[in-house]
Amino acid sequence: MKRFVFFILGFFLSFAAQAQVQIERPWTRATAPGAKVGGGYMLIRNRGAAADKLVSASSPAAARVELHVHVNDKGVMRMREVPGYDVPAKGSFELKPGGAHLMFMELKAPFKEGDKVPVTLKFDKAGEVKAEFQVGGLGGSSAPRQHKQH
Numbered sequence: 328m329k330r331f332v333f334f335i336l337g338f339f340l341s342f343a344a345q346a347q348v349q350i351e352r353p354w355t356r357a358t359a360p361g362a363k364v365g366g367g368y369m370l371i372r373n374r375g376a377a378a379d380k381l382v383s384a385s386s387p388a389a390a391r392v393e394l395h396v397h398v399n400d401k402g403v404m405r406m407r408e409v410p411g412y413d414v415p416a417k418g419s420f421e422l423k424p425g426g427a428h429l430m431f432m433e434l435k436a437p438f439k440e441g442d443k444v445p446v447t448l449k450f451d452k453a454g455e456v457k458a459e460f461q462v463g464g465l466g467g468s469s470a471p472r473q474h475k476q477h
């Protein structure tokens with residue numbers, strides 16, 4: 328009986344931990360034929376009382392997924408890989424075009440509009456959180472710059 332109680336308790340604890348972090352509106356863009364990279368955007372919401380951190384991401388659609396930010400280098404926006412994104416307690420962190428973004432590297436196949444790209448996000452405290460990135464249309468005026476220079 329005792330073992331059963333601990334099993335149930337463990338289940339609820341792990342469930343509570345996962346529910347602390349929520350991913351809202353994960354999306355990416357269709358990629359041009361031959362393109363090897365793509366950007367991913369979302370809002371990370373942390374309902375927990377402790378800060379958390381996104382430390383890595385992976386997807387079966389890409390050889391690897393990097394965490395990038397845009398930095399202003401003497402007037403030129405450049406991308407830089409960072410070790411993680413801090414998500415404040417009871418707060419959020421947004422990945423958006425021109426700012427922080429996931430970088431899908433060495434795509435296995437082009438992203439097609441209407442498809443969904445599965446991504447596993449790994450947080451310091453919340454652990455693994457899965458999200459499906461909706462693929463939007465190709466290009467657009469707010470397209471992230473310099474992605475093709477990787």
Ligand SMILES: [Cu+2]
Nearest residue numbers: 395406428430
């Ligand atoms: Cu990038």
